Amino acid sequence: MKTEFKIIADLIEPNTRVLDVGCGDGTLMEFLKNNKEINIRGIEISKNNVQQCIGKGLTVIEGDAEKDLSQFPDESFDFVILSQTLQAFLNPEKVISELLRVGKKAIVTIPNFGYWKVRLHLLIKGTMPVTRTLPDEWYNTPNLHMCTIKDFFSFCKNRKINLYKSIALQNLKSSKISNTNLTLKNLTAVLGIFLIEK
Amino acid sequence: MNKNISIKSLIISKPLKLDCGQTINNFPLAYETYGVLNKKKDNAILVFHALTGDQFVSGLNPITKKVGWWSYAVGPGKAIDTNNYFVICANVIGGCLGSLGPNNINPETNKIYGITFPIITINDMVNAQHNLLEFFKIKKLFAVIGGSMGGMQVLQFVSNFPNKAKIAIPIATTSNHSAQNIAFNELGRQSIMADTNWMGGDYSNQNKNPDKGLSVARMAAHITYLSKNGLQEKFGRKLQERDSLKFSFDADFQIESYLRYQGSVFVDRFDANSYLYITRAMDYFDLIKQYNGNLSKAFADTKTKFLVISFTSDWLYPTSENKEIVIALNAIGADVGFVEIESDKGHDSFLLNTPNFLDTLKDYINTSYLKNK
Numbered sequence: 001m002k003t004e005f006k007i008i009a010d011l012i013e014p015n016t017r018v019l020d021v022g023c024g025d026g027t028l029m030e031f032l033k034n035n036k037e038i039n040i041r042g043i044e045i046s047k048n049n050v051q052q053c054i055g056k057g058l059t060v061i062e063g064d065a066e067k068d069l070s071q072f073p074d075e076s077f078d079f080v081i082l083s084q085t086l087q088a089f090l091n092p093e094k095v096i097s098e099l100l101r102v103g104k105k106a107i108v109t110i111p112n113f114g115y116w117k118v119r120l121h122l123l124i125k126g127t128m129p130v131t132r133t134l135p136d137e138w139y140n141t142p143n144l145h146m147c148t149i150k151d152f153f154s155f156c157k158n159r160k161i162n163l164y165k166s167i168a169l170q171n172l173k174s175s176k177i178s179n180t181n182l183t184l185k186n187l188t189a190v191l192g193i194f195l196i197e198k
Numbered sequence: 199m200n201k202n203i204s205i206k207s208l209i210i211s212k213p214l215k216l217d218c219g220q221t222i223n224n225f226p227l228a229y230e231t232y233g234v235l236n237k238k239k240d241n242a243i244l245v246f247h248a249l250t251g252d253q254f255v256s257g258l259n260p261i262t263k264k265v266g267w268w269s270y271a272v273g274p275g276k277a278i279d280t281n282n283y284f285v286i287c288a289n290v291i292g293g294c295l296g297s298l299g300p301n302n303i304n305p306e307t308n309k310i311y312g313i314t315f316p317i318i319t320i321n322d323m324v325n326a327q328h329n330l331l332e333f334f335k336i337k338k339l340f341a342v343i344g345g346s347m348g349g350m351q352v353l354q355f356v357s358n359f360p361n362k363a364k365i366a367i368p369i370a371t372t373s374n375h376s377a378q379n380i381a382f383n384e385l386g387r388q389s390i391m392a393d394t395n396w397m398g399g400d401y402s403n404q405n406k407n408p409d410k411g412l413s414v415a416r417m418a419a420h421i422t423y424l425s426k427n428g429l430q431e432k433f434g435r436k437l438q439e440r441d442s443l444k445f446s447f448d449a450d451f452q453i454e455s456y457l458r459y460q461g462s463v464f465v466d467r468f469d470a471n472s473y474l475y476i477t478r479a480m481d482y483f484d485l486i487k488q489y490n491g492n493l494s495k496a497f498a499d500t501k502t503k504f505l506v507i508s509f510t511s512d513w514l515y516p517t518s519e520n521k522e523i524v525i526a527l528n529a530i531g532a533d534v535g536f537v538e539i540e541s542d543k544g545h546d547s548f549l550l551n552t553p554n555f556l557d558t559l560k561d562y563i564n565t566s567y568l569k570n571k
Contacts, residue, residue: 017531041533050537051554054505055561057569061524061536071525 003172004109004191005031008081011107011165011195012036016078019043019103021065021095022085026053029060041077043068066091069098077103084109084133084191087143096161100198105164109193112168114148114186133190149177149185149192156196165195204260205253205296206230210329217482220316227326228296229253229288232272233280235334241567242336243278244327244363245287246344246351249419249476250468252295255287256280261295262467270551277560282567283340290351291326292318292476294469301402301469312471313399320347320483324354331362338362340567345369345548346515347476350483353496353523357485360500365566367559369507369548372519373493373526374484379514382422383477386415390470399471412470413461420460425511425544429453493526504534505562507555509547535562 005028012018014037020029023042026049032040042060044050053060061068065082066089080103082095087110089095099106111133112118121129128138136142147155149168156163166177168189177185177192185192205228213223230253235242245255247267256272258265272278272285289297292315300315307314331339342363344352349371356366372379390396393411397404421429433453437443440450449455489495504527508520517538527534539555541547547555 047537047540047554051539051558054535054537054558055565057562057565059503059533059535061528061534062538063536071528073529073531076528076531 003169003174004083004193007167007169007174007193008032008083008107008109009035011193012038012079014038017041017076018079018081019072019077020081020083021069021099022082022088023049023053023058023060025049026056026058026060028081028083029053029058030056033058065089065095065098069095069102072102074101075104078105079103080106082106082108084111086110087145087147090144092145096155096159096196100161100196105195105197107193107195108152109191110147110149110152111143112149112186112189112192113146114150115190116187119187149189150182152192152194153177153182156194162197163194164197165193167193169193207296208329208333210326212329214322214326216316216322217319218317222291222298222316225291225298225326226296226302227288227291227298227329228293229286229330230255231287232256232285233283235284235336239334239336240338240340241282242284242286242334242339243341243343243563244330244339244355245272245278245285246324246327246342246348246355247287247290248344248346248348249480250416250464250473251348252293253287253289254295255285267549270549271556271559277556278343278563279560282564286330286334288327288330290323290476290479292323292472292479294472297326299469300399300471300475310400310402312402313474315471315475317478317482318475319479320350320354321358321488323479324351324358327351328355328359328362338364341365341367341563343367343369344371346371346545347480349515350480350485353485354483356500356502356504357488357496360497360502363502365503365505365563367505367507367562368520368523370509370512370515370520370545371523372515373496373523374486375481376519380481382419382514383481385418386477387474389414389418390474393470396470399474401470407465408470409465412465412468412473413458415470415473416464416468417457417461420457422514423544423546425513425542427511427542428544431542493522494530497527497532498530500532502532503566504532506534506536507548507558508536508538509541509543509545509552509555510538511542512545512547514545 018040020042050062080099118129168185169191207226207228251267254266255268256266289295300311304311349368352368390411393408395406396408436452438455486493508517524536
């Protein structure tokens with residue numbers, strides 16, 4: 001978790017306006033606020049989480065990113081962050097296009113379904129993978145649209161979304177993903193972190 | 199009831215031009231304070247009351263001898279902690295607890311105003327209360343907070359005085375009254391006016407009081423402050439001190455008895471004409487229209503940090519109307535947080551013991567104050 005936060009922090013330039021979509025209990029927002037000179041806002045669907053964020057003095061609105069991002073004008077933020085929640089949306093395609101409308105750039109992180117342990121789990125056990133980053137069973141998982149790093153690459157390519165930076169995260173190690181090492185990184189990375197723009 | 203020694207009031211000599219065109223001057227604005235204003239004068243919170251509220255937010259109300267209307271939220275150790283903050287609350291003009299209102303004597307006629315009192319607006323109320331800042335020599339309030347009509351005053355205050363509050367917390371409110379809101383208020387007004395003791399508004403000069411009409415108005419309004427589930431849970435079809443129906447129009451059901459009681463105690467503390475004037479002010483409130491259809495413009499010049507709060511079971515000022523305020527603020531990149539609190543207590547949730555609400559309010563106020571230091 002901490003490594004992901006540090007990488008996200010490094011991608012954000014100081015003195016910018018940032019929106020954390022699906023900000024949870026505000027852990028990432030607080031981390032960024034403490035480590036960067038930025039103006040950060042959040043949007044979160046869970047009442048309990050929103051109450052915690054507000055209690056911490058964070059500027060968070062309760063809302064559903066699939067509907068409520070529409071209230072923000074075009075490019076009202078320099079960066080929009082979507083940390084490990086893309087797979088939980090009914091319509092991830094629409095969410096990505098909203099992120100890129102509201103923000104000049106977006107930072108999207110995804111749990112990689114192509115990670116070798118996930119593949120092995122399905123291959124050997126023949127049951128839906130349950131791992132540290134994907135801890136739920138098939139019947140109670142909030143994840144509706146799992147994808148791999150490779151999937152996200154081709155998604156961006158097809159929609160002419162500029163993949164500004166792509167980073168693979170494996171435990172505490174991070175490395176750059178490129179077209180040449182994509183197949184390997186898709187196997188070894190637990191998490192993919194992408195800085196994208198229109 | 200408004201001539202009581204325990205009421206503090208400020209005489210405002212500066213003329214105040216009302217929205218209706220008339221000007222008032224040398225008028226009383228009754229207020230109460232809680233806690234201590236610190237040396238830096240940066241810990242003042244102006245609380246705005248709702249339709250039937252008054253300046254006695256917390257502790258014992260010396261007039262009604264009951265606890266203040268927001269005792270759950272305001273007091274030592276409470277969400278709005280009077281050990282740390284200096285809380286000011288004023289009776290709105292048009293009210294009946296010491297501020298200039300229809301039950302005052304018109305110096306020109308030496309008679310009680312009644313409905314010759316000028317129509318007042320939320321804007322007028324807020325402009326009158328702004329004088330308190332000068333009186334207490336406060337350059338900038340730490341917070342403006344209010345629910346329901348108090349929330350309208352919060353919105354109007356920030357729009358009129360964009361640099362006079364660090365944070366603003368409008369609660370369970372709206373930027374304009376819906377047709378349904380106006381309809382309920384009209385029901386209340388008509389029930390007062392239908393009482394023969396109303397005497398065309400001149401009852402005070404004729405030693406009468408439209409108690410029946412005012413109490414029916416209160417009964418009808420009280421229903422709108424609660425939720426269907428809340429009422430059902432509390433009363434259901436329970437009978438009032440009897441084992442079976444009496445086949446009469448007595449208060450067989452507990453809910454009937456409860457409403458009658460609410461109506462009867464209300465007439466002891468509230469003036470019927472004030473009820474007409476204040477509900478009118480609420481109906482006339484339209485911050486969107488004031489800014490030519492663009493609510494965002496009301497907040498264009500402000501750096502005030504907002505927290506908007508609504509309640510799930512509030513159907514009088516529903517979440518959707520509170521969210522419109524949030525959307526207008528987000529459209530101009532203002533600093534706004536928003537949460538809808540789960541509660542089955544209806545619109546009254548903000549006045550009652552609603553722990554999620556009170557905890558969130560307390561933490562937000564305290565962290566905002568520390569971060570502002």
